Amino acid sequence: METLSNLFKIRGEMSRKAYLATVVGTFAAVFVLWSLLSYSQLVDPTFLPSPGTVGKTFWHSVLSADFWGYVGISSYRVLMGYLFTCLLAIPLGILAGTFKFAEAVLVPLTEFIRYMPATAFIPLIIVWIGLGEPAKIMVIFVGCFFQMLLMVADNARAVSNDLLQASYTLGAGKLQVLRKVLLPALLPELMNTMRLIMGWAWSYLIAAELFAASSGLGFMIIRAQRYLQTDMIFMGILVIGMLGLIIDRLFALLNKKLFPWAEGGR
Incomplete structure (x- = not known):
C-alpha cells in the first residue's frame, strides 16, 4: 500500500x-x-455530446470504408512528415551538439525560426509547393523540424565530456569517438526525443489538412465543424488521441527493450 x-x-x-x-x-x-x-444536459448536447452518442458515431464510422481511408491518409501524412524530420534534424542536431562551429551556424537561426507558428508558413508552402500531398507533409515537417534539431543538440551536449575525453586518452580517433562513444551514449535520450516529436507531428495534422483537403481525419473534423456535428468532432479527436497513444506506447516499449538501463516511460 x-x-x-x-x-x-x-x-x-x-x-x-x-x-x-x-x-x-x-x-x-x-x-x-x-x-x-x-x-444531465448541464451542457447543451450540441456543444457536448454524450459518450453514448460519440460511441454510436464511432461504431458507424468504423463500418465505413471512408473512415479507414481517412485514417490511412492521415497516418501517411504524419509518418512522412516525421520521417523527413528525423532524416534531417537528427544528423544536424548531433552536429550542433558536438561541434561549436555547427552550433553557431544552426542553433541561433533555429531558435529564431522555431517561435514562428507552422500555420504562418502555409501561404508560402502553397505558393512554393502547391496544394497537393507534399504541401501537407511539409506543414508537419516545418512544425517538427526546428524543435527536433534543438532537442537532439541538447541530447548530444548532455553526453558526459569526461566520457569523450577518456576515449581520446585511450587512443580513439575523432570518428571512433563519434561512432563508438557519442552516438551510443545519446541513443536512449534520442529515442525519447523522437517519441516526443511524434506527438508534435500528430498535433500538426489538423493544420496540415486545413487547406484543400478532401480526405483525412483533420478534414473529417473540419467538415463536421461546419455542420455542428460535435459528436463527429469528438470522435475524430479521440481517434487521433488513440492512434497517438498507441504509437507513444510502442516507442516507450522499444526504448525499454533497447535501453533497459536508461530511465523510460512506464
Whole structure:
C-alpha cells in the first residue's frame, strides 16, 4: 500500500500496480465528469455530446470504408512528415551538439525560426509547393523540424565530456569517438526525443489538412465543424488521441527493450 508521503515525495518511487491504478482512475474520472455533464444536459448536447452518442458515431464510422481511408491518409501524412524530420534534424542536431562551429551556424537561426507558428508558413508552402500531398507533409515537417534539431543538440551536449575525453586518452580517433562513444551514449535520450516529436507531428495534422483537403481525419473534423456535428468532432479527436497513444506506447516499449538501463516511460 502506497503511503501519502511516498506518493508526494520528490522523485519518489511508486509501485507498478499503484501507477496503473492511478492512470485508470484518472481516465475514469474524466469519463464520469463527461457523462455527468452530458447526460444531465448541464451542457447543451450540441456543444457536448454524450459518450453514448460519440460511441454510436464511432461504431458507424468504423463500418465505413471512408473512415479507414481517412485514417490511412492521415497516418501517411504524419509518418512522412516525421520521417523527413528525423532524416534531417537528427544528423544536424548531433552536429550542433558536438561541434561549436555547427552550433553557431544552426542553433541561433533555429531558435529564431522555431517561435514562428507552422500555420504562418502555409501561404508560402502553397505558393512554393502547391496544394497537393507534399504541401501537407511539409506543414508537419516545418512544425517538427526546428524543435527536433534543438532537442537532439541538447541530447548530444548532455553526453558526459569526461566520457569523450577518456576515449581520446585511450587512443580513439575523432570518428571512433563519434561512432563508438557519442552516438551510443545519446541513443536512449534520442529515442525519447523522437517519441516526443511524434506527438508534435500528430498535433500538426489538423493544420496540415486545413487547406484543400478532401480526405483525412483533420478534414473529417473540419467538415463536421461546419455542420455542428460535435459528436463527429469528438470522435475524430479521440481517434487521433488513440492512434497517438498507441504509437507513444510502442516507442516507450522499444526504448525499454533497447535501453533497459536508461530511465523510460512506464
